[in-house]
Structures are given as structure tokens and as C-alpha cells.
Amino acid sequence: MAVLALLPLLPASLLSFPPASNAGPDARSRLPSRPPHPAGRAPLLPRRALVQHLAFAISAPPAAFAISATTMSGKTKPELGVYLSEAPRVDGRFVSADLVLREGLLATVGFEMDPTFKLQEGGYFDVEASSKEGDNAFVQVAALPRGQSLEQLKPSFLAAAVLGVSGRYGSYGAPVDVKVLAEGSSRGARTVDLAFTALSPGMAEVPRRATLTAVQVAAGSDVVMLVSGSSSSRWKKSGGEAIARKASASFRVLATRPTALKQEPSADYRYGKTSGPSNMSSRNDGPQYVD
Numbered sequence: 001m002a003v004l005a006l007l008p009l010l011p012a013s014l015l016s017f018p019p020a021s022n023a024g025p026d027a028r029s030r031l032p033s034r035p036p037h038p039a040g041r042a043p044l045l046p047r048r049a050l051v052q053h054l055a056f057a058i059s060a061p062p063a064a065f066a067i068s069a070t071t072m073s074g075k076t077k078p079e080l081g082v083y084l085s086e087a088p089r090v091d092g093r094f095v096s097a098d099l100v101l102r103e104g105l106l107a108t109v110g111f112e113m114d115p116t117f118k119l120q121e122g123g124y125f126d127v128e129a130s131s132k133e134g135d136n137a138f139v140q141v142a143a144l145p146r147g148q149s150l151e152q153l154k155p156s157f158l159a160a161a162v163l164g165v166s167g168r169y170g171s172y173g174a175p176v177d178v179k180v181l182a183e184g185s186s187r188g189a190r191t192v193d194l195a196f197t198a199l200s201p202g203m204a205e206v207p208r209r210a211t212l213t214a215v216q217v218a219a220g221s222d223v224v225m226l227v228s229g230s231s232s233s234r235w236k237k238s239g240g241e242a243i244a245r246k247a248s249a250s251f252r253v254l255a256t257r258p259t260a261l262k263q264e265p266s267a268d269y270r271y272g273k274t275s276g277p278s279n280m281s282s283r284n285d286g287p288q289y290v291d
Helices: 001-009 025-030 047-059 153-161 232-237 240-250
Strands: 089-091 094-101 105-112 129-131 136-141 176-186 189-199 205-217 221-233 253-258
Touching: 094 136, 094 221, 105 136, 105 221, 105 240, 136 153, 136 240, 153 176, 153 189, 153 205, 153 221, 205 232, 205 240, 221 232, 221 240, 232 240
Parallel strands: none
Antiparallel strands: 089 094, 094 105, 105 253, 129 136, 136 221, 176 189, 189 205, 205 221
């Protein structure tokens, strides 16, 4: 099957064979004689060489999937709308970061991570803390639809922003079985509780729960969110819900100030860098969801 799948990748000139010997003399006689090779055109590849060509194609990955410093695991970085003017900071258990937003704004956001969490480093992660059990909390930025405020948004808009195939949980495919379980608002922030199923590296389905807190930055058209979650099995039985809600409740936009930086990749302090921390085997290890 692998050989058949590779046939379309070969030049047409390699795929012509003389008629099979069991086709009978009549069948061969009805076929037109093969014209001599035009000048400059390579002759047909012998069958043995063709098999060797296919074997090499099977063993060598296409150039588009070649391993590099930024795609060691073959996955692309999630698109979370986060551009950092400098590296995230940790003070005790409080994580803060400076986000480059639209309208020439630089916003400092922060949240408190659980003692079991560790701030994640490397090019795959933006602002994220997680535990060995797969619980995590991360920051995401989304643009408001034109003419709408955070209060006017439907919960489904926030859910779609977080759970798309290009999002944090879409490394191995878009999450499925998405449900908005609850929503609320308090002190200018919107909260949404979600249930969904994510795919693991082994393509196993892992039910997860999450809560997100969204805040509209004053004088801006961006919404900044903290998404905190765990596997469904840990949500109730192992304190995953309490950890997520504590992080969500601590999320704040601490300050905003004007900046000349534009909300584009070149504004990020990581722009153009190709190596992660010395203790990392890959900048693109990505999430390892566990049940």
C-alpha cells in the first residue's frame, strides 16, 4: 500500500512498462511499437531500479517534513495570538508577561500558578504553566469582531477561539465533542466552562475539562484569556477543577501602556531564534495529554 501511495509522486516516464508476458501474442501485437527516445530524454527506468527508487522514497521523508530545530516533533506551534516583548517572568508562583496588542498597546497580564506547576519554556510555548499530570494554564489573545464588545460575545465565539485546530489543544487534530457547560461574568471578565475531547500523540481520545477567563483590554480591540484545565478524570477526583478555578480567578490585566511595537512576529523577543533552553531536546515537544 505504501508503494501504491507513492506512485503519483514519480515522473510519468518512470511508470511505463512493457506489456506483461502473459498478455498473449495478440495483445502485444495490438500495442503500438515503442518509438525511439527523443533526444535529451532519459530512457525508461528498469523495473529493479524502479523498486529501488520506491524503497528510497519510503525510507526518506519528504522535504516538507524534514526535521529542524523548530519542528522536531513534526508539529507546528499553536496560533494563540501571543506576541511577547520579553520572556515571561515568575515571582514566587505568580506568572506575568508583556503582550503586544493592537492599537499600539503593551499589556502586562498575570496569574497565579499551582505549586505543582512549572513555567514552560521553548518556542512551542508562549505563556503557559503545567504539571506532570497534564494540568495546564495558558494565555491566549483573540481579536474582537468589529463593532462588538466582550459583553456582546456569545460563549461559542470564545470556545471556538480556544478549541480550533490551530489552538493549544489542536496539535493532533481539532478537539471534538465540544460543550459549553456554563458561563458567567464578574468584575468586567467573562468566564466559560468547557468540556471537549482532545487527541493524544498516539491518537487516543482524551476527554478534558477547562475553564477560561476573558478580559477586554481597555481602549483596545483585543480579548486576553487564561485557559485552565485538566483531564476529565482529574477534574473532580484529583483536584483538577480547584486548581483550574484558582488560576482563572487570579488572572488580571495588570497594566497597559503605549508601544511602538506592532502586533506581528517580528515584535516577539523570540523572533529569528532557532534554539531553546540548553536542557530541551526540542523547542516543539508540544503537549503530552494524559488521562
